[in-house]
Amino acid sequence: MDKGELVKTAALAKLKLDENEVETLAIEVSAMLENFSMMMEADVEGLEPTTQTLQQENRTRRDEGPIDSGDNLSNDLLERVPEKEGRFIVIPNVI
Amino acid sequence: MKYQSFVGLEIHIQLISETKVFCSCPNNFGDEPNTNICPVCLGYPGALPSLNEEAVFKALKVCKALNCHINEKAVFDRKNYFYPDMPKNYQITQFESPFGVDGYFNLELDDGSFKKIRIHDVHLEEDAGKMIHDGYQSRLDYNRAGTPLLEIVTEPDLVAGRDAELFVQQFRQMVRYLEVTDGNMEEGSLRCDANTSINLPGMGLGTKTEVKNLNSSRFVNKALTYEIKRHGKILDKGGEIIQETRLWDEKTSTSKSMRTKEDSHDYRYFPEPDLPPYRVTAEMMGKVESAMVELPNDRKKRYIKDQNLSVEQAAFITGERETADWFDSLLKLGAESNQSASWLSGDIQKVLNREEVTLEESPFTAERIKELFDLINTKKISNNIGKDLLQAMFKEDKDPSLLVKEKGLEQVSDTGAVEKVVDEVLAAHPAVVDAVRAGEDKQVGFLMGQLMKATGGKVNPQMAREIIMNKIKGSE
Amino acid sequence: MKKYKEYVENWEKKIGSFLQFDPEKAKADSSSEGPLKGIPFGVKDNIAVKGFDMTCGSKILENFNCPYTATAVEKLQNKGAVVVGKMNMDEFGMGSSTDNSALGETNNPWDTSRVAGGSSGGSAAAVAAGLVPFALGSDTGGSVRQPASFCGVYGLKPTYGTVSRYGLTAYASSLETIGICAESTAMTRDVFNIIKGIDVMDNTTVDYKPSGKDDSNTIAVLKVGEGDLSDDVLNSYKVSQQRITDLGYTVTEVELPTLKYVVPAYYVIATAEASANLARFNGIRYGLAEKGAETPSDLMQMSRHSGFGDEVKLRILLGTYVLRSGFQDQYYHRAQKIRTAILNDFNRIFEQADALMLPVFPTGAFHHGSSDLTQLQQKSADLYTCSANLAGLPALAVPSTIEKGLPIGVQFTAPAFEEERLFRISEKLEEVFPVQNPEGYSKEWNK
Structure with missing residues (x-):
């Protein structure tokens, strides 16, 4: 994979890479892609793709709230927020 | 018009449910910020989505109403892009195999004709949170994150802004009938993005632009009319349309470029491994079918054809499902359709408007109104007394017959009693009596007025008039 | 209790299997009654236990205190078992050595210059050293079975969907399950029977429907080619084959024609899913948040840049690309x-x-770093384990022989829901060839 493609892919993944990383990752990614290309030899003619195994029944949940456990989960979650103002989570402005 | 235009819509509706689509947090995003959140909808490590069956049911209702082909195996997919309002940085949606595909909607145009608008697909997904921006920072509230959202995508079968406006209005009416959403555009529970392209006739679709931020059906019309005109001007000058997303600015009544195709996302859709495919069973479709209601356009047709209502009356009554259902129950009780329609659109609506309540919230049950009609039709009370009674019914929340008794509003139809009052009135106004006798029949009105004043309007007016005329002219 | 803590602390100086060890922290969350009453267990640090941190071996979650508990853990707590700590692992489960942990090094109790395997290296090492009788791990492509084999303990990857993943930090959702490292077949079975079952919080959990045929007659043995296995592993594998023959099973040699393609297929699927699963770590709602960002995009990029290790970045890039x-x-x-x-x-x-019997890994426990096996060689070596993940089948690593002082395991796999069939084969082997323990092992937790 060339560095241009790597940088483009990194941007999609919101990964900032420094120059050293671009160098080493370009080599490692290419090595893996070469390994992936082995799949081209496999005869997959007529095979359906498997995205999940075994599941046969529908799985749904009833439209009901949880039994009130008494603890205040949302406050617990807010405690873990890096930056907040009151109950709002705060981030730099979107431009 | 030199060019042919094509308009397609993408409509999002927020589904009504107790809980969010993939977790059991309340589907109630007006609450204090970040109160209705849990590890699932906040995208915590280890949390997994769990599908809300009510959201599936409502999605299928819409698919059915839009005459869609229901995919036997509906699949959820991940749509990948980073944005702060989306906790997982992917949205669970449906891409390859949504609940419904290839449907249509019969759109009624202004001239009363119908046009079939094809529906590309109907898919279920999760909503994002809300971001509030100020000068230097953005505040995030995830109460809305993970609430159920249904997206309906039309084919570009609409041709103008007005078509799109009608579509949004009639679609909104339909989904409100289905009770799947409240359809409030200002509050965002019905959101609409529109795309349009133009081309010379016979040339097929042109390069399209998408317009966002259309929070009323009128804006949809304005924005599309503007876009179609803008495209035309560009093509007239030999220019090229740029495929892009534009933002409608209501203040300036113009659209502005938001992003071009070049910086559009690569969403990297793939099947959501955390949710098994949903197999739509015959049992589920049976449940959906039994929950279907007669849709507004069908109902309107029925009222015009079977109940002899005018187009305007039928449109008024079918405007809200509540009104139409109420109208139907009134008919079921044996009320006459024209009387029902004119009271409903007239005096009843006047009271509701003045008191700012809906029919459902008011004390006007179908039974009470039928009773009111019976009182009028059997001449126990006059039409005018009936109108006053309506107000009393609202204020006191009582049956009309009871009020008639309590207030002594029953029309006096006893000849002896009426004659007695007539005699008194004639005696008090000899000059008028003479005038009538001389042929000035118009003056009878004055005498009638005096009579009504004396009796509080309770006299049967026809009977009173006859007696007056007999007494004056017959005594010669 | 004091002696137990001392025992653990002494071992920990040598092996570093725990990221957090605190037998008191979650004691109150366990039932005081039940079949596992008072039994301590460890939990891989990508599985949620309220009160403990959940770091996933990553800097991006280094100080993340977990506010909820995984379904599987809760089920064990309800039966009386007590979480005593969180186990080291390769960052987000990405690795075969636990060397990819950003938060500590774990050594093999049999030879501390060698790795315990991975990614559930901490779980396997702690069981091998007798610090806990069992530990939960997660198995995406062999992450329970391979370290179990390296450390000489039992390692179960259950049938996909039989154990709720709710609370397991996702790496590759369609492949992974919570798994068990344990000191005996019986313990593995007991824990499995407790943690399995449908969970409304995990829509991928399935009805458990075994065939009822729990005893095996015929065991297929995967034919291995020249150079496929190290000498030690090959030798051990042959011994295992002899042992099952001696136990009276009918043995037939078979091949898996698709085996040569499973590693690339596995890495494509695993990295693709990982690229989405790890998108949630962005410095906004929890975890590491870099200071000084001027835009949300900056905040995300900076936090992900300093929070993720090299292997994680590599896999996210690969997954995004494919x-x-x-x-x-x-x-x-x-x-x-x-x-x-x-x-x-x-x-x-x-x-x-x-x-079906097949090897676990082509080598025994290797030395830290890349001197024995490069990162790419380590990935290619997943072929015997990741097949069961691709197919969703149950697979059990069973300790077999000790070769040059290092334990070597062997793997059995069976059709979906046939865990009991695997346990019975394992139990028969265990009766005749009991598990051996490293030097310094003592069942201190049971005293």
Whole structure:
């Protein structure tokens, strides 16, 4: 994979890479892609793709709230927020 | 018009449910910020989505109403892009195999004709949170994150802004009938993005632009009319349309470029491994079918054809499902359709408007109104007394017959009693009596007025008039 | 209790299997009654336990205190077992050595210059050293079975969907399950029977429907080629084959024609899913948040840059790339078809045999770093384990022999829901060839 493609892919993944990383990752990614290309030899003619195994029944949940456990989960979650103002989570402005 | 235009819509509706689509947090995003959140909808490590069956049911209702082909195996997919309002940085949606595909909607145009608008697909997904921006920072509230959202995508079968406006209005009416959403555009529970392209006739679709931020059906019309005109001007000058997303600015009544195709996302859709495919069973479709209601356009047709209502009356009554259902129950009780329609659109609506309540919230049950009609039709009370009674019914929340008794509003139809009052009135106004006798029949009105004043309007007016005329002219 | 703590602390100086050890922290969350009453267990640090941190071996979650508990853990707590700590692991489960942990090094109790395996290295090492009788791990491509083999303990990867993943930090959702490292077959079985079952919080959990045929007659044995295994592992494998023959099973040698394609298929699917699963770590709602960002995009990029290690970045990049428009057919879709092919291979074998024996890993525990095996070689070595993940089948690593002072395990796999069949084979072997323990082992927790 060339560095241009790597940088483009990194941007999609919101990964900032420094120059050293671009160098080493370009080599490692290419090595893996070469390994992936082995799949081209496999005869997959007529095979359906498997995205999940075994599941046969529908799985749904009833439209009901949880039994009130008494603890205040949302406050617990807010405690873990890096930056907040009151109950709002705060981030730099979107431009 | 030199060019042919094509308009397609993408409509999002927020589904009504107790809980969010993939977790059991309340589907109630007006609450204090970040109160209705849990590890699932906040995208915590280890949390997994769990599908809300009510959201599936409502999605299928819409698919059915839009005459869609229901995919036997509906699949959820991940749509990948980073944005702060989306906790997982992917949205669970449906891409390859949504609940419904290839449907249509019969759109009624202004001239009363119908046009079939094809529906590309109907898919279920999760909503994002809300971001509030100020000068230097953005505040995030995830109460809305993970609430159920249904997206309906039309084919570009609409041709103008007005078509799109009608579509949004009639679609909104339909989904409100289905009770799947409240359809409030200002509050965002019905959101609409529109795309349009133009081309010379016979040339097929042109390069399209998408317009966002259309929070009323009128804006949809304005924005599309503007876009179609803008495209035309560009093509007239030999220019090229740029495929892009534009933002409608209501203040300036113009659209502005938001992003071009070049910086559009690569969403990297793939099947959501955390949710098994949903197999739509015959049992589920049976449940959906039994929950279907007669849709507004069908109902309107029925009222015009079977109940002899005018187009305007039928449109008024079918405007809200509540009104139409109420109208139907009134008919079921044996009320006459024209009387029902004119009271409903007239005096009843006047009271509701003045008191700012809906029919459902008011004390006007179908039974009470039928009773009111019976009182009028059997001449126990006059039409005018009936109108006053309506107000009393609202204020006191009582049956009309009871009020008639309590207030002594029953029309006096006893000849002896009426004659007695007539005699008194004639005696008090000899000059008028003479005038009538001389042929000035118009003056009878004055005498009638005096009579009504004396009796509080309770006299049967026809009977009173006859007696007056007999007494004056017959005594010669 | 004091002696137990001392015992653990002494071992920990040598092996570093725990990221957090605190037998009191979650004691109150366990039932005071039940079949596992008072039994301590460790939990891989990508599984949620309220009160403990959940770091996933990553800087991005280094100080993340977990506000909820995984379903599997809760089920064990309800039966009386007590979480005593969180186990070290390769960052987000990405690795075969636990060397990819950003938060500590774990050594093999049999030879501290060697790795305990990975990614559930902490879980396997702690069980091997007798610090806990069992520990939960997670198995995406062999992450329970390989370290179990390296450390000489039992390692179960259950049938996909039988154990709720709720609370397991996702790496590759369609492949992974919570797994068990344990000191005995009986313990493995007890824990499995407690943690299995449908969970409303995990829509991928399935009805458990075994065939009822728990005893095996025929065991297929995967034929290995020249150079496929190290001498030690090959030797051990031959001994295992002899042992099952001696135990009276009918043994037939078989091949898996798709085996040579499973590693690329596995890595395509695993990295694709990982690229989405790890997108949630962005410095906004929890975890590491870099200071000084001027835009949300900056905040995300900076936090992900300093929070993720090299291997994680590599896999996110690969996964993002294989899902990009224009590349999906070549990679992702093809990998899903190979998945079908390996499943067909297994089904063909199970028409003739009740279970299949195959190696766990081509080598025994290797030295830290890349001197024995490069990162790429380590990945290629996943072929024997990741097949069961692609097919969703249950697989059990069973300690077999000790070669040059290091334990070597062997793997059995069976059709979906046939865990009991695996336990019975394992139990028979265990009766005749009991598990050996490293020097300094004592069952201190039981005293």
